[in-house]
Amino acid sequence: MDIKLLRLPKVREQTGQSTATIYRQIKAGTxxxxxxxxxxxxGWLKSELEAVLLARIAGKSESEIKELVAMLEADRRCVK
Structure with a gap:
């Protein structure tokens, strides 16, 4: 399993968003x-960030992205 953690500067680069916008999206659940x-x-899991970006590219709604984020975060608790 290849786990890569991205620090905030890399997340800003990957998303093209400011720090404030990133934290606003976290608060909104997106x-x-x-x-x-x-x-x-x-840091953020690269795989989780990519999943959210791909959902946005695919035109998923905000509610669908919130569901995806909730699922990704729930999956973290299942790791053994």
Whole structure:
């Protein structure tokens, strides 16, 4: 399993969005919350970010993207 964590500058680059917009989307439930690798190190799973971007490219509605984000975050809890 290839897990890659993207830090905020890379997420900004990948999405083309500002830090404020990224955190607004997290609050709205349309972007997954970051994962904390340590108390001071946060990042986003590359696979989750790509899934959301592909959903946007496919023209999914905001409610569909919220469902996708909820599913992605729920799947994190199933990892053993």
């Amino acid at each position: 972007l997954p919350k970051p994962i904390f690798a340590s108390p001071r190190t946060a």
